[in-house]
Structure formats: C-alpha cells, structure tokens
Amino acid sequence: MRNENQPLIFEISKEGRIGYSLPELDVPEVDLTNLLPETYIRSEEAELPEVSELDIMRHYTALSNRNHGVDTGFYPLGSCTMKYNPKINEAVARLSGFANIHPLQDEATVQGAMEIMYDLQEHLSEITGMDEVTLQPAAGAHGEWTALMMIRAFHESNGDFNRTKVLVPDSAHGTNPASATVAGFDTITVKSNDNGLVDIEDLKSKVGPDTAALMLTNPNTLGLFEEDILKMAEIVHGVGGKLYYDGANLNAVMAKARPGDMGFDAVHLNLHKTFTGPHGGGGPGSGPVGVKADLAPFLPKPVLVKEGDSYTFEYDRPQSIGRVKPFYGNFGIYLRAYTYIRSMGPDGLKAVTEYAVLNANYMMRRLEPYFDLPYPQHCKHEFVLSGRRQKKLGVRTLDMAKRLLDFGFHPPTIYFPLNVEEGMMIEPTETESKETLDSFIDAMIQIAKEVEETPEIVQEAPHTTVVNRLDETKAARHPVLRFKKKEEELVNA
Amino acid sequence: MDMKHRYIPMTETDRDEMLAAIGIATVDELFEDIPEKVRFKGELDIKPAKSETALMKELSHLASKNADSRHYTSFLGAGVYDHYKPIIVDHVISRSEFYTAYTPYQPEISQGELQAIFEFQTMICELTGMDLANSSMYDGGTALAEAGTLAAGHTRRKKLLVSETVHPESRDVVQAYAAGQFIEVVTIPHKDGVTDMEKLEQLIDGDTAAVLVQYPNFFGQVEDIESVGKIIHDQGGLFIVSSNPLALGVLTPPGKLGADITVGDAQPFGIPEQFGGPHCGYFATTTKLMRKVPGRLVGETTDEDGRRGYVLTLQAREQHIRRDKATSNICSNQALNALAASVAMTALGKVGVKEMAYQNIAKTRYAKEAFEKAGFDVKFGNVHFNEIVVDVKKPVAEVNEQLFHKGMIGGYDLSSTYPELANHTLIAVTEQRTKEEIDALVQEMEALHA
Numbered sequence: 047m048r049n050e051n052q053p054l055i056f057e058i059s060k061e062g063r064i065g066y067s068l069p070e071l072d073v074p075e076v077d078l079t080n081l082l083p084e085t086y087i088r089s090e091e092a093e094l095p096e097v098s099e100l101d102i103m104r105h106y107t108a109l110s111n112r113n114h115g116v117d118t119g120f121y122p123l124g125s126c127t128m129k130y131n132p133k134i135n136e137a138v139a140r141l142s143g144f145a146n147i148h149p150l151q152d153e154a155t156v157q158g159a160m161e162i163m164y165d166l167q168e169h170l171s172e173i174t175g176m177d178e179v180t181l182q183p184a185a186g187a188h189g190e191w192t193a194l195m196m197i198r199a200f201h202e203s204n205g206d207f208n209r210t211k212v213l214v215p216d217s218a219h220g221t222n223p224a225s226a227t228v229a230g231f232d233t234i235t236v237k238s239n240d241n242g243l244v245d246i247e248d249l250k251s252k253v254g255p256d257t258a259a260l261m262l263t264n265p266n267t268l269g270l271f272e273e274d275i276l277k278m279a280e281i282v283h284g285v286g287g288k289l290y291y292d293g294a295n296l297n298a299v300m301a302k303a304r305p306g307d308m309g310f311d312a313v314h315l316n317l318h319k320t321f322t323g324p325h326g327g328g329g330p331g332s333g334p335v336g337v338k339a340d341l342a343p344f345l346p347k348p349v350l351v352k353e354g355d356s357y358t359f360e361y362d363r364p365q366s367i368g369r370v371k372p373f374y375g376n377f378g379i380y381l382r383a384y385t386y387i388r389s390m391g392p393d394g395l396k397a398v399t400e401y402a403v404l405n406a407n408y409m410m411r412r413l414e415p416y417f418d419l420p421y422p423q424h425c426k427h428e429f430v431l432s433g434r435r436q437k438k439l440g441v442r443t444l445d446m447a448k449r450l451l452d453f454g455f456h457p458p459t460i461y462f463p464l465n466v467e468e469g470m471m472i473e474p475t476e477t478e479s480k481e482t483l484d485s486f487i488d489a490m491i492q493i494a495k496e497v498e499e500t501p502e503i504v505q506e507a508p509h510t511t512v513v514n515r516l517d518e519t520k521a522a523r524h525p526v527l528r529f530k531k532k533e534e535e536l537v538n539a
Numbered sequence: 540m541d542m543k544h545r546y547i548p549m550t551e552t553d554r555d556e557m558l559a560a561i562g563i564a565t566v567d568e569l570f571e572d573i574p575e576k577v578r579f580k581g582e583l584d585i586k587p588a589k590s591e592t593a594l595m596k597e598l599s600h601l602a603s604k605n606a607d608s609r610h611y612t613s614f615l616g617a618g619v620y621d622h623y624k625p626i627i628v629d630h631v632i633s634r635s636e637f638y639t640a641y642t643p644y645q646p647e648i649s650q651g652e653l654q655a656i657f658e659f660q661t662m663i664c665e666l667t668g669m670d671l672a673n674s675s676m677y678d679g680g681t682a683l684a685e686a687g688t689l690a691a692g693h694t695r696r697k698k699l700l701v702s703e704t705v706h707p708e709s710r711d712v713v714q715a716y717a718a719g720q721f722i723e724v725v726t727i728p729h730k731d732g733v734t735d736m737e738k739l740e741q742l743i744d745g746d747t748a749a750v751l752v753q754y755p756n757f758f759g760q761v762e763d764i765e766s767v768g769k770i771i772h773d774q775g776g777l778f779i780v781s782s783n784p785l786a787l788g789v790l791t792p793p794g795k796l797g798a799d800i801t802v803g804d805a806q807p808f809g810i811p812e813q814f815g816g817p818h819c820g821y822f823a824t825t826t827k828l829m830r831k832v833p834g835r836l837v838g839e840t841t842d843e844d845g846r847r848g849y850v851l852t853l854q855a856r857e858q859h860i861r862r863d864k865a866t867s868n869i870c871s872n873q874a875l876n877a878l879a880a881s882v883a884m885t886a887l888g889k890v891g892v893k894e895m896a897y898q899n900i901a902k903t904r905y906a907k908e909a910f911e912k913a914g915f916d917v918k919f920g921n922v923h924f925n926e927i928v929v930d931v932k933k934p935v936a937e938v939n940e941q942l943f944h945k946g947m948i949g950g951y952d953l954s955s956t957y958p959e960l961a962n963h964t965l966i967a968v969t970e971q972r973t974k975e976e977i978d979a980l981v982q983e984m985e986a987l988h989a
Contacts, residue, residue: 051846051847052650052654054654054657054658054661055658055885056658056661059888059889063888064888064890064891065625065627065885065886065887065888065891066623066625066886066887066888066891066895067625068623068891068894068895068898068970069623069898069970069971069973071898071901071902072973072974073901073902073904073905073974073977074901074905075901076900076901076904078789078897078900078922081900081904081921081922082761082790082922083763085765085791085796086761086790086791087789087790087791088787088788088789088790088791088792088893089791091889091893092662092665092666092787092788092792092889092892092893093665093889094662094665094666094884094885094887094888094889094892095885095888095889096888096889096890097885097888099627099886102627102631102882102885102886103627103630103631105885106631106634106655106882107634108651109650109651109652109654109655110631110634110636110637110651111636111651112648112649112650112651112654113636113637113640113643113648113649113650113651113652114636114640114645114648114649115635115636115637115638115639115640116635116639116640117635117636117639118635118636118639121641123641126641128641129546130546131635131638131639132546134591134594134595136633136638137595138595138598138602139813140629141598141599141602142602142607142609142610143599143601143602143603143604143605143607144602144605144813144814145607145811145812145813146607146608146609146621146811146812147605147606147607147608147812147813147814148608148613148615148619148621148812148814148815148948149619149812149814149815149816150615150617150619150951151606151615151948152936152939152940152943155605155606155943155948156605156606156814157604157605158600158601158602158603158604158605159601159605159814161601161604162598162601165586169585169586172583172584172585173583173585175579184677184678184681184816184817184871185677185869185870185871185872186870186871187858187868187869187870187871188677188681188868188869190868191719191868195715195718195719219859220857220858220859220860220861220862220865220870221858221859221868221870223858223862223863224858224861224862224863224865224867224868225868226863227863227864227865227868228688228716228719228720228867228868229719230719230720230721232863233862233863270572271572271573273572273573273574275574275577276574276576276577299573301579301582301583302570302573302578302579303573303577303578303579304577304579307577307579308577318871324638324639324875325638325639325640325641325642325871326637326638326640326873326874326875326876326878327637327638327640327641327642327643327649327652327655327656327874327875327878328641328642328643328652328674328835328871328872328874328875329675329677329817329871329872329873329874329875329876330677330816330817330871330872330873330874330875330876331871332817333871346715367715367718368711368712368714368715368718369708369711369712369714369715370681370712370715371677371678371680371681371712371816372618372678372679372680372681372706372708372709372711372712372815372816373619373708373814373815373816374814374815374816375815375816376677376816376817377813377814377815377816377817378811378813378814378816378817379816379817385594385598387585388586388588388589388594388597388598389546389588389589389591389594390544390546390588391585391586391587391588391589392582392583392584392585392587393542393582393588394542394544394547394588395583395585396582396583397542397544397547398546398547400566401547401549403566403569403570404549404554404557404558404561404566404569405549405557407557407561407569408557408560408561411560411561411562412560423572424568424569424571424572426569447645448647451645451647451648456641456645456648457645462859476546476547476549477546477547477548478548479548479549479553480548480549480553480556480557508647511647511648512647512650513646513647513650513842513846513848514647514842514843514844514846515647515842515843516646516647516840516841516842516848516849516850517840517841517842517843518840518850518852520840520841521838521839521840521850521852522838522852522853522854522855525671525829525836525838525852525853526838526839526840527657527660527671527672527829527836527837527838527839527852528657528660528661528664528671528672529657529658529661
C-alpha cells in the first residue's frame with residue numbers, strides 16, 4: 047500500500063492542457079477595459095490546475111482509494127451513526143425535477159418539491175412527537191442554535207430577559223455549549239452521577255429563574271437512557287425553563303420513545319445520521335428542528351404551510367427569529383431522508399431501532415471480558431469501553447484505534463465522552479451483519495492480546511495504511527494550509 | 540421484529556444467537572430502561588413502506604411536477620445560477636469512498652478527502668487572493684454572517700454595516716446571527732445600484748466592527764469596493780467582502796483590494812441549484828485572523844517516515860475541543876460540495892475559469908443591449924455580471940406568468956425586497972443561455988410590453 051507522495055493536482059498541471067468544454071460564445075466579444083476601471087480587472091491569473099479530463103479522473107480516483115467510507119468497510123464511530131447510505135436516495139436526489147429547480151421560482155412551478163418538504167415535516171413531527179418542524183437548518187449544530195434562538199425569543203416575548211443560562215451535562219457533544227454561546231447564553235455544566243446519568247441533585251442545585259433551557263441527548267453519549275427524564279422535565283419546567291433534545295442519538299429510540307412524549311419542547315434531528323443522508327466526508331448535513339406549539343410562533347421564516355391542495359411559504363411571521371439560512375435548507379439532503387423514511391415505513395423504523403440496540407448490546411457483552419466497561423447496564427445504540435486496563439500496560443486507546451486500521455476497520459470515537467478515561471465509543475448501527483460485528487470483535491480481542499504480549503505492534507500501528515501516524519503538532523505549529531509553488535520553480539518558470 | 544428489509548441484514552438465527560450471547564430472551568428487555576410512561580407503544584402514524592420500484596415511480600412523478608431548468612429556459616439567478624457543470628463532477632462525487640465517509644478525524648485512512656480539501660483551500664485562495672481558506676461553510680449567507688460575528692468578536696465592537704446591495708437573504712441571515720450575540724446591524728442604502736458612499740461615511744464610526752459588501756453585488760454591479768475598504772480601515776474595523784468566486788476569474792481578487800475576510804458560495808462551480816441547497820459556502824481570510832476562523836482547516840504535515848500527508852489542524856478553535864469557548868459552533872460543513880467545486884475548478888482550470896467568467900460578462904452585456912434596443916430601461920451602471928435590472932412597467936409576477944407559458948422562467952421580482960424597484964425584474968444570464976434564448980426572452984417581453 048505505501049508508496050511515494052500522492053501528487054497534488056497542481057503538481058501534475060501542465061501549461062496548455064484543458065479539461066473543460068464551455069458553450070461557444072455566440073454573442074459579440076466585449077473589451078473589459080471599456081467596461082471596468084483598470085483597478086478591477088484581474089492582472090495576475092488564478093493558478094488553477096491545467097489538466098486533461100483523464101488526468102482529473104485518475105487523480106480523484108487515486109484520492110478515493112486513499113479514503114475509507116461506509117461502502118469500504120465497517121465504521122463503528124460512536125454518535126455518528128455511520129449506517130449504509132441507500133442508493134435509491136442518490137438516484138432520487140439526481141432527478142432533474144429536484145436537482146435543477148431554482149429556490150426563487152414561482153411556487154406554482156415547484157409544488158412537487160414543496161409537497162415532499164411538507165410531507166417530510168409531517169413525518170418528522172410524528173417520529174419526534176412534536177407539533178411543528180422547520181427544515182431550514184443546514185446541520186445539527188445549526189439546528190441547536192436555531193432552537194436556542196427560538197427559546198430565547200420565547201422567554202423574551204414573555205418579558206423575561208434574565209434567562210441567560212443554558213444547562214448542559216458534562217457528557218454532552220461539544221456543539222451544545224458552543225451553540226449556547228453563539229445564541230448568547232452562558233453555559234452551566236451539569237454533572238453526571240456514578241451510573242453515567244445526569245445527577246438530579248446537581249441539576250436541582252443549578253436551575254433557577256435564570257435558566258433558559260436544559261440541553262440533553264437521550265440516550266446520552268454513553269449510550270444510556272436518562273431514566274429520570276420525566277423528573278428532569280419537571281425540574282426544568284418547574285423553574286420556567288425549556289427542555290431541548292439533541293437528536294444525534296435518535297437511532298436508539300425511534301418508534302420506541304418520542305422526545306415529545308418525554309417532555310422535550312424542542313428537538314433537532316441529524317438527517318445525515320439517523321435518516322441516511324450520506325456524511326459526504328463531513329457534510330452537507332441537514333438539521334431540522336421540531337417544536338411544541340408554544341415555540342411555533344418563533345420558527346425561522348418562511349414557514350411552509352398547506353392551503354387547500356397547494357403549498358405555500360408563509361413570510362408573515364412577526365415573532366419569527368428570522369432567516370437562519372438562505373432559501374429553505376439543504377433540500378438535496380432531506381430528499382434523501384424522505385426517500386429513506388418512505389423505504390422503511392413504521393415497521394421498518396422500529397426494526398432499525400431494535401437491531402441498532404441489539405447489535406450494540408451484543409458487541410458490548412462480547413467485548414466486556416477484554417476491556418473495562420465503566421457502565422455495565424444494557425446500552426442503547428452505542429456503548430463506551432475504557433482502555434484504562436491497557437493503559438496500565440503502556441498502550442493507549444489512540445494506539446488501539448490506530449491498530450484497528452490494519453484490520454480494515456474505522457476505529458470507534460475515542461476520548462469521548464470526556465467523563466470516561468481512555469474512552470472508546472462504539473456504535474455498530476443496524477445495517478451491519480453479524481459476520482461483520484464478529485470480525486470486528488475478533489480484531490478487538492486480538493488487539494487486547496497483543497497489548498499483553500507484543501505491545502509494540504499496537505504502539506507502532508498502523509502498519510498497512512498509505513501513511514503512518516502524522517505529525518499533528520507540526521501541522522499546528524507551522525500551519526501550511528495551501529499549496530504554493532516552490533521558489534525555484536517560480537524562478538525557472 | 541421479524542420483518543425483512545434490504546437494509547437490515549440480521550436473520551432470525553443471528554438474532555437468537557445474539558440474544559443468547561447477551562443472556563436475555565427478547566429484544567424488549569433492552570428497552571426496559573425507558574420508563575413505562577414515555578414508552579411509545581403504538582405504531583408510528585406514517586406512510587407504509589414502499590418497494591424500490593413503487594417509490595421511485597412516486598417520487599419521479601413528484602419531480603416531474605416541478606419546472607426544471609432542463610425543460611425551461613431559466614433567466615432566474617439572484618444568487619443561484621444555472622451554469623455549465625462538467626459531467627465529470629458527478630462521476631467523482633459519486634465515488635462512495637468520498638460520499639459515505641465521515642469527517643476525516645482518522646487521517647491515515649482519510650488522506651483522499653484531506654488532500655482534496657487541501658486542494659480546495661488552495662483554489663479558493665488563488666481565486667480570492669486571500670492567505671488562507673477553510674474547508675467550507677454551509678452556504679454564502681451563513682459564511683457572511685459568521686464573518687460578521689468574527690469581526691465583532693475580534694474588534695470587540697457591536698455594530699455591523701451591511702450594504703443594501705448584498706443579497707437580501709444573506710442580509711437576513713446576518714441579522715439573525717447578529718441577534719444571537721447582541722450585535723447591531725445597520726443597512727447602508729444603495730444609490731443607483733451601488734453602496735451609497737455618502738451614507739456609508741455618515742453611518743460609520745469607531746464602534747463599527749466591519750462593513751459587509753458584495754462583489755459583484757446583488758444587481759450584478761462591480762462596485763468601488765476598494766474605497767469602502769479604506770473607509771472602514773480608517774476606523775479600525777474589518778472589511779468583509781462576499782464574492783461570487785466565478786467572477787474572480789476576471790475581476791481583481793478582494794485580497795488585492797484590502798479585504799480582511801472574503802466569503803461566498805461556490806455553487807457556480809459544478810453544484811446544482813437543488814431548490815437552494817446544499818450549496819457550498821467558502822471562508823477565506825488573512826494569516827492575521829487564522830486562529831479565529833470558524834470550521835475545519837486542513838494542513839500539510841509529514842508522517843513518522845517523512846511522507847507528506849494532511850490532517851485537520853488548529854482544532855483548538857473548534858467546538859469539540861473548546862466547547863463554549865469555540866470560535867463558532869459549526870461542525871458538519873459542506874465537504875462533498877467542496878469536492879464538487881474543486882473538480883469543477885480543476886476542469887475549468889486556469890484558462891477555463893477566465894473564459895467562463897468572461898462569457899458571463901459578454902452574455903449579460905448582450906442581454907443589456909438587446910433590452911435597450913427593444914426600448915426597455917435597463918438600470919444601473921456599465922458592467923454587469925450575470926444580472927441586469929430591467930423596468931418592465933407592470934408587475935413582474937404577471938410578466939413571469941406569461942413567460943412561463945412560453946417555456947421560460949423569468950427574473951427575480953425586485954419589488955419583494957426593494958419597494959422602490961416595483962415593476963423591476965432582475966434578469967440573470969449565464970454562459971448557458973444562447974443568443975437565441977436571450978433574443979426570444981426580449982421578444983416575448985417586448986410583446987408583453989406593447
């Protein structure tokens with residue numbers, strides 16, 4: 047596998063080659079110097095590559111061969127729900143009537159698209175148990191911020207300007223406190239108890255008249271269901287705060303429990319996790335937000351409504367928090383999610399949850415003899431092992447993660463949540479076969495043995511990837527964020 | 540849970556073996572931790588599952604109810620354009636090693652994605668003339684909003700001046716983001732389709748964190764942004780430019796005109812309109828602001844044997860490390876669309892990007908002259924990129940309805956956001972529109988005009 051450096055596209059560029067076929071210019075030429083002041087006419091060309099079409103395809107094929115996706119192999123990355131991305135979704139998103147429509151067209155000419163959006167809103171409302179849904183946010187964190195802005199607007203509309211605090215458990219995703227800050231709140235951390243759940247006494251001591259909301263992931267990032275959820279809702283609602291559901295882990299409870307029934311007032315979903323929008327190497331995602339009726343007046347505008355048999359965007363929403371994204375959200379992604387929901391139906395979504403949870407528990411029990419399991423109760427769709435036993439033998443979780451690469455697996459999420467020492471967070475999803483789970487388990491068991499017998503194999507891993515461990519300190523200390531031609535090449539050019 | 544589905548591979552035998560390994564009898568036992576009171580016991584009231592064939596048929600039918608730019612000749616732009624999309628783009632982004640991957644947190648098995656993004660960052664730097672660019676933002680509107688909040692944080696000032704010639708929806712997003720951080724947003728009115736410099740001088744002061752302009756602006760005008768930059772720099776604030784990166788094939792890059800931050804949307808490079816998203820925001824800035832950039836950055840480094848490689852870097856800015864102290868809450872971005880834009884920028888290359896940008900000016904010029912010859916008043920300025928403002932003397936919605944019957948999608952109704960421009964339409968022309976199509980549009984509108 048290992049070879050020389052993979053050239054950058056700029057390094058295979060050769061003056062005189064082209065890779066495009068523009069339409070012929072069928073109108074008179076113009077002289078830019080007659081139209082624009084000289085200051086605004088570009089004098090130095092942008093150094094984009096000059097390559098043929100085959101050069102492009104070979105280059106990106108070579109890059110794709112240096113990348114691991116769900117279609118390459120198992121990807122048990124906790125909290126990321128790396129399930130199979132169905133191919134019908136891709137076909138639907140590419141239908142010309144969806145891909146080539148403009149967001150500002152007359153509504154009468156895009157009723158098909160609006161019908162899907164509306165129906166998706168209805169489906170997501172039912173799945174989450176919420177009253178209304180907006181599809182506008184572009185990703186999970188964007189949805190968190192949108193919902194917090196709505197909660198702020200709600201409090202302010204009651205003349206309540208002193209609710210400056212958002213409570214976030216110590217096990218929460220990093221986006222939760224970051225979104226709270228961006229929405230103008232201070233974050234207060236709530237502790238977890240010895241069972242990995244929110245410490246109710248600590249929560250009680252931190253709520254008050256300044257509480258705007260509690261943000262909660264349920265099941266939490268340890269994969270544990272917050273059993274005291276109703277009590278927590280009572281505590282937060284009791285002081286006038288709102289309860290916010292981070293939908294990152296919805297794959298664990300779909301059709302088994304609904305945030306709306308647990309007392310949550312607002313929820314965001316990650317359509318690129320639970321609902322198979324592909325992750326795309328980091329995006330695009332889609333982060334719809336569902337709310338209970340009392341928050342609905344604050345939804346971002348426009349709001350899609352149905353009038354008789356047709357659909358329209360409503361702009362006259364005086365209490366709206368405004369627009370959080372140009373146009374209506376990542377349509378291309380929620381088309382995929384809609385296709386998925388319609389492929390599964392109610393029984394299918396229930397089976398998704400049941401197998402996601404069964405698979406995680408099976409892996410947890412098989413691995414329990416070899417690694418520390420800080421929270422031994424049944425898990426939901428994911429679980430967290432601790433590598434502290436291996437750390438005592440001089441091998442860190444990072445080393446074991448790198449060793450997994452040699453077996454062709456993507457490692458679990460590591461060192462998260464922060465309340466587990468040397469954590470490894472494993473989420474298998476429902477789309478993997480038992481054979482795949484077993485082969486991953488076998489690899490983990492072998493690694494545990496290697497830690498005891500031949501630790502250097504693990505410490506020096508990976509051994510089979512195109513590069514070995516990269517110097518991240520160097521990257522941060524001397525940042526090189528773009529390609530530049532070397533001085534001598536510039537001189538010779 | 541006996542249902543069989545092509546996305547769920549477990550057999551009954553598998554299930555029974557797994558239950559035995561766990562030491563339980565039924566799957567239900569795994570859900571006993573959910574309090575009885577909140578357990579959902581019924582069946583979700585959603586549509587039943589459909590087979591692949593039936594669903595494809597239903598959704599194809601819904602798609603066919605929409606008027607798309609393959610069947611209609613579109614003159615609608617206003618920030619989203621029907622451009623030449625090299626066919627190779629979709630072939631590259633359909634490689635599932637790219638589209639089924641997560642964020643490249645494990646660099647050893649993500650070198651493909653990381654290198655592609657490093658190349659994207661470089662191309663954005665080349666076009667914008669900025670020192671560095673991030674790996675992408677949701678879209679041009681939120682990128683502009685984040686630039687504004689960055690400026691407020693950096694300068695510790697609480698006022699943003701936004702030109703009225705910035706895309707109206709982007710201005711709305713700036714307003715929403717600013718409200719989150721108690722930042723005041725003041726609009727600088729336009730005069731003849733460009734930022735009113737006198738008003739700018741009146742509104743700006745020592746509390747102004749930044750001035751935000753668009754280049755070319757919403758009306759397709761190339762404004763004297765260099766002068767705007769000087770005015771805000773004199774006040775110690777930041778100069779933020781939202782720019783269509785395609786136009787930068789022929790226009791002087793904002794980096795050479797004093798911009799501190801340049802943002803925009805790479806949709807013109809190989810990304811379909813898709814009813815408004817997903818597109819691809821970009822964010823480029825100076826070395827001075829490097830540690831305040833929102834979102835992911837890819838950097839070059841070496842492995843233990845000295846091989847060149849790429850990693851996500853300067854992560855101490857980001858939410859998963861800094862939590863409530865992060866520079867932004869952004870996590871997911873638009874990586875796959877950044878890849879699409881990279882492939883399109885690569886296909887166009889050094890020569891093609893210039894040629895395509897030039898064609899957009901030449902075609903828009905042709906449309907302007909054709910409208911003028913037909914007796915229309917074409918508003919504002921001399922040079923136009925993609926957009927012209929045409930006075931149609933009657934409600935634009937009415938005109939567009941008539942055009943639609945002739946197989947055309949008309950321009951953007953300016954009365955919705957610029958009340959003083961009632962009966963004015965914003966007509967977009969790209970390299971995709973032929974001379975015949977432009978002539979036909981003018982002819983139809985002339986007929987309606989009569």
